Amino acid sequence: MKTEFTFENVPVSKLEMNKGQLQGLPKNPRFFRDNRYEAMKKSIEDSPEMLQLRELIVYPYNDKYIVVCGNLRLRACKELGYTELPCKILSEDTPTIKLREYATKDNVSFGENDMDVMMNEWDKSELQDWGIEFAPEPETDEFKERFEAITDETAVYPLIPKYDEKHELFIIISSNEVDSNWLREALDMQHMESYKTGKVSKSNVVDIKDVRHAIENRNTKS
Incomplete structure (x- = not known):
């Protein structure tokens, strides 16, 4: 099945977080701990162009749009003072089963990072600024x-x-x-x-x- 969508900069006032208001699409289960959320906000501040490279995915609903993918980004952008955001607007004909699939898959991280490569070939402080978490150093007993x-x-x-x-x-x-x-x-x-x-x-x-x-x-x- 081919998914139909259009690109548009949508006013933030017309974007609604997914709270389960659309029948067949449960509310967004994703959340970040405070430190992870603040890291994401900093990432948006440092690289706002990423919003253009990875738009919010939204669905038309009651003259507004439900955010299917990108709820936490929407929250962060509101706090940062954004008035509009780039969005992929799904067709109203999109089945709710596909909406559930998109919402779930957007939050799934496939694969793992090679920590040896990251520790030895990347700048750890940069990675931490960009939201990568490292296990705490074990305390010496x-x-x-x-x-x-x-x-x-x-x-x-x-x-x-x-x-x-x-x-x-x-x-x-x-x-x-x-x-x-x-x-x-x-x-x-x-x-x-x-x-x-x-x-x-x-x-x-x-x-x-x-x-x-x-x-x-x-x-x-x-």
Whole structure:
């Protein structure tokens, strides 16, 4: 089927966003997060000629036009002060099933970007200005890296990492519940505050002062 349409600059006042007002064409489901929407507005400001290269696709309705493709562009252009926009005006004979198809396909992104090429051969700051999003850099967990050294197969003895510059980490290994319960009882851990909440609860992280207090009390009773 050949789609009939004409080109025309249409006053913004005659363009309506698709809110489901046409039977058979559900309202536009597309939305951007604030940062993505602002990036699109900046893109229009920086390259207004793109509106000529990629017109809105509209459908005649009650002496106005419903925007089938380009609702967010219309919203941004209104905020930027545009009074008219280039449009492809579909024929009134266009079936609503085709309108739904155009609206859906206009929002579908086929294919993927080769991130290796983009990172090494393109200017990342330019791409970000043009709306391309990059995954955030993973945060370095220095404690996790030091702790993982304990399981290094090349180690011939346990490696005890430092928690930070002020605290040193000691590790007591228990392979069964009996030993674990004995240690908790010996250190009176059931009466200690959790390092996470400050409330008395089961915790496997113990301050050295509590350990010292428990041992000294044990020796006094002996």
